[in-house]
Amino acid sequence: MAKADTIRDIEAANGQKVPDTLNQKQLDELLALAKRDGAEQRDAFDGKLNEFQGKGSGKAAPKEKTVTVRVNDAIAAYGGEFTDPGTREVIGKEPTEVPLSPFVREKLRSEELIEAD
Known part of the structure; x- marks a missing residue:
């Protein structure tokens, strides 16, 4: 599957935009998570996306207000x-x-x- 098609499929599955700077392997992993239902799966998707974007550097996430x-x-x-x-x-x-x-x-x-x- 082409990179652009995978990005479109992720956006269609859960409405989340992903950057085109990710490689195909990362996009395939995100697509599998995006197709799952439930809040836990969305958290897994968001965590993996942050990890791929370098935002998961081991620091504690800022506490939500x-x-x-x-x-x-x-x-x-x-x-x-x-x-x-x-x-x-x-x-x-x-x-x-x-x-x-x-x-x-x-x-x-x-x-x-x-x-x-």
């Missing part, structure tokens, strides 16, 4: 909760510390989630 949130009172009154699709964290009426993902940011902006004290 977290925030403590809960659903607003109206949603809590009905027992409502949200599950962050990226991290699979369930956010309900009890304060929960979660990574500040795009999903959490959107729910904070719409006031469906509120920062807990």
